[in-house]
Amino acid sequence: PRRRVLLLAGGQSEEHEVSLSSARSVLAALPQDRFEVTAVVISKQGRWLPPAETAQALGAGAAESGGEPMLQRVSDTAGYDVVFPLLHGPMGEDGTVQGLLTLAGLPFVGSGVLGSSVGMDKIMTKRVLEAAGIPQVAWREASRAEWRRDPQGVQSRAAELGFPLFVKPANMGSSVGVSRVTGAGELAEALELAFGHDRRVIVEAAAGAKPREVEVGILGNDDPVASPVGELRFDTDFYDYDTKYTGGRAEMLIPAPLPEGVSERIQELALRAYQALDCAGLSRVDFFYVEETGELLLNEINTMPGFTTTSMYPSLLQAHGLSYPELVTRLIELALEER
Ligand code: ATP
Ligand code: MG
Ligand code: MG
Ligand code: MG
Structure with missing residues (x-):
């Protein structure tokens, strides 16, 4: 019998569009004699789209809104043998969806909660x-609370690494929120950008x-x-x-x-x-x-x-x-x- 596969794509992170491109390739490639595939696109609002809207989103390459709350939809997933969470970034690649699927008793492709979140x-x-x-390169970390309280302190700790350095949100992908900083004058802007994406930020020495x-x-x-x-x-x-x-x-x-x-x-x-x-x-x-x-x-x-x-x-x-x-x-x- 064919395995019933649920393919999850899109999602709430800034890699939503990237995920939809990946999903289109997987959908086209899954051998039909072995798998019966249903795709569900998760909108940027985090809601799961029904079939017609999912098809439309896959075609358009993005779904800004729409769908149903996922805790409601996950109970429908009892009819699947396995899930392919083809989601990138926070709320998809970070253990959140993996936790939901684990609780639902559904096997899924990729790392579990621990590997995904870490x-x-x-x-x-x-x-x-x-x-x-x-x-690894030398690095420093800072929290948003610290950045608000003591921006000078955060900047001088970052500058210890020397320039150029890289400032990144702790949780993100596709280089979203990442800056290459060549001097102290560019630090504040880079940190502000990274803190716009995450509560925690990492600063890294450049690798050569x-x-x-x-x-x-x-x-x-x-x-x-x-x-x-x-x-x-x-x-x-x-x-x-x-x-x-x-x-x-x-x-x-x-x-x-x-x-x-x-x-x-x-x-x-x-x-x-x-x-x-x-x-x-x-x-x-x-x-x-x-x-x-x-x-x-x-x-x-x-x-x-x-x-x-x-x-x-x-x-x-x-x-x-x-x-x-x-x-x-x-x-x-x-x-x-x-x-
Ligand atoms: P991905 O899309 O692969 O998930 P990401 O958003 O997680 O990427 P990184 O891979 O950490 O981000 O950084 C993006 C890019 O920035 C790297 O591919 C590299 O070009 C540059 N970069 C990041 N950190 C450093 C570093 N410490 N030294 C030199 N270059 C760096
Ligand atoms: Mg990455
Ligand atoms: Mg990535
Ligand atoms: Mg990378």
Whole structure:
């Protein structure tokens, strides 16, 4: 019998549109002889859209409003065997939806509550990976309350890292709210922007002057495997939203042309991070390779990475020997695996 799959897409975060593009690719690729798929788009207001509005939103690429409260709709999900929460960012990739599905007794693709929430939060990720001995850039944190009370104190603590530095909301993706700051005069604006997205902000030392950005795909539950390493090349100062999503701005190299042994180190560190964070199903682990020093620094983990047919994660797994339809099939099998 065909497995009944519920595909969740859209969601409340600023990566709503990115999620809908990913979902369109998955819907087109899920083998129809094996899966009976129902998509539900979650509007930016966090409500679950009925079938006709879901179809319309998938076509339009966004749903600003509409739908029903999700606690009402989740009781309808008893008719599904497995859920694919193809949601990026807060309220989707951060353990919230994963908690709801766990309570509803529904297996789902990807990490559970713990891996999702810690992986989404750049401050908590840094702490856990520090304990696991994984190399990362120097960093500082600040809360919004502190920023309101003592903006000078927050800025001087950030400036200890030297310039350039990066200011980011602790929980976000697609580079939303991320700034590259080249001097003390730009700090306040960058912090204000980041605090507009999150109650907690991380400030990071730059990984060298212009690090190479290399990424690896991890697939599996208790015995995960690492894909070949890929690299992103682009002309902008950093990999910002426009560079990510404007066609032709960034180039993907798979495998990444790296000196002997570097890819193996990346794969080994990524697998260690994946297990330290209790991830499951899939993740894309991103690194900086500082060519001048040979330093390898883990930047972040994405527990539900971009998933269009041309996105980095599926391309990395393609290089590992899994076609896009094979990959989504495997992810659903992993979700249904006894753990
Ligand atoms: P994603 O869309 O991959 O989830 P994100 O929003 O979580 O991204 P980051 O990957 O943390 O954001 O940062 C976005 C980009 O900013 C990086 O790809 C890189 O180009 C640049 N960047 C971030 N932190 C640093 C750093 N410490 N040193 C150098 N460059 C950095
Ligand atoms: Mg990220
Ligand atoms: Mg992300
Ligand atoms: Mg990133």
